Amino acid sequence: MAYSTDHDVMLDFPILIGDIGGTNARFAIVVDTYAEPREFPVVQTADYPTIEDAIQAAILDQTHLIPRSAVLAVAGPVDGDEIDLTNAHWVVRPREMMASLGFSDVVVLNDFEAQALAVVALGEEHLEKIGGGNAETVGSRVVLGPGTGLGVAGLVHARRTWIPIPGEGGHIDLGPRTARDDEIFPHLEKIGGRVSGEQVLCGRGIVNLYHAIAKADGKKAGFTTPAEITTAALAGSDAVAAETLDLFVTYLGRIAGDLGLIFMSRGGVFLTGGIAQKIVPALQNGLFRTAFEDKAPHNALMASMPVFVITHPMAALQGLAAYARTPARFGVETVGRRWRER
Template sequence: MPNIMDQEAIIHFPILIGDIGGTNARFAILVDAYAQPKEFPILATADFATIEEAIQVSVLDKTSVQPRSAIFAIAGPVDGDETRLTNCPWVVRPKQMINDFFLEDVIVLNDFEAQALAAASLDEEHLHDIGGGTCEANTSRVVLGPGTGLGVAGLVYSNHSWIPVPGEGGHIDLGPRTDRDFAIFPHIERIDGRVSAEQILCGSGMVNLYHAICKADERTPSYSAPHEITAAGLDGADSVAAETLSLFASYLGRVAGDLALVFMARGGVFLSGGIAQKIIPVLEKPEFRTGFEDKAPHGALLQSIPTSVITHPLAALFGLASFARTPVRFGVATEGRRWRA
């Protein structure tokens, strides 16, 4: 006789999966446990007033497949029947979706929880190793990614299951250490008196860091967008942009090392998102791993932990699809985050 707990874990196909970020949203439909997800074009959240409109126009109007269930990963903490995204005006209302789209089941997770699910399943083809270290099987992992904000999640292995640990780790403190840091940090905008990691380690944070360097050196800024700074820094056309990327990598390494210690992440630390992918040449330079490993008295421990960039173009959807196919493989807590018709 089937186990009741296994029955509770079942998610009925077809399943609509969605990765909802502050800037972009990605959707796919998983027809069954064996099919590859049917992906839809990436859309800008600013182009649609609501998530319901985006799903209807960009997904359901483009396919004859009627989903029975939906799993969404959203950029922000899940908070009851109406969850607001952190950097986007959309509000996720699962009960309304069940009524509007004739769904039986809606599950809402944190976006970096989905990235953590991906980190449990991705193969070497979609990972770019940075530095040394060796991954130990079935041990804790960490995923972090600078994007619209700074997402963080842990991944713990217990009782033959991978358990994602979502949180708001991107808002931990980030402070100066070197003389150069102390010259730059006074020019970084504070929020209620503090500088969080996300104020530097995200797209807008990169701009904040660049402008702070310009102020510290009494130079006029030439760029106002992260992609401009990245381009100028990568090709060496601008020394301030190049230093911005170098410090960005160093600070990202520091934060990644702190999180590796928190989770004892012997299974590795994974960098996700478009920014990490674009600046791989910078991350391969010494600054990132130096910041990561410089954790006395535990430098040797950090040297043994591998770091890598996730290069899969739709990692969060990959993670959601892995969970949707075999929910029992993951210890995903759905209490308060699952709604049924």
């Protein structure tokens, strides 16, 4: 495997960086090693037929800068020369992108790999702590974020290098534990006969959970969007919405705790994305920490493990910029994920 400590991993500036999610795409250009990334307005993936169209119209046509390289983080597994986004219609084809947009070098990462890189690129002013003890400086970390889907990535430190670990952890099983769960879970929409974390812990998952609670109690479900549900829950104006948010943070705490155990995340568990940022008051009400720490026989270990909400609105771009500037700081595997002019 080839890692970023290899001498030939350096990218030529200017570098286009992009965080490509299922709903939104965020772009910036890094001019040199010391410059802050120049950010551009957020792009809606539904507004453009292809990623090339979006980059040309929303970025390249709006600046005199001509990127020579690109580092893109996409919401989906990076496998081969055609990379499908899990929750959007775009397909990333690096060789076609090089031909049409003039890049000589393209690196494609998983979107939560970029979020993991951001964990060591952001300062404390961009972190809201949700209980636990002090984070170990080089302790392993895990990042998860409910958004269009549920993204998960790990980050471990070895040989003076931070190594991000991408994966599809959002698709792990989520099962009932309490009598109330037993009443609600039969009404949750399933995929392939099972309930995964992503079926509950994302935007559409909030709606899924809300409708399941309403069906379990024989009540009318009057809301249709995650924003309506969370707004009503935080305002205390709707009982079903309020329980939806309480159970959402409880289930998020369970899965975050499981992932914290898997990675032994003494460096912290990090929640990222717009949903986590919007529901910080609910995350601080005690239900999240109770579920997070309820991991017998390791309750004491979990009580000491810190959790942070990443509050920076462009966190993934900050992680990508850190990698673009100094790739040797990170052990990013590039085999099969880097395309260069021959």
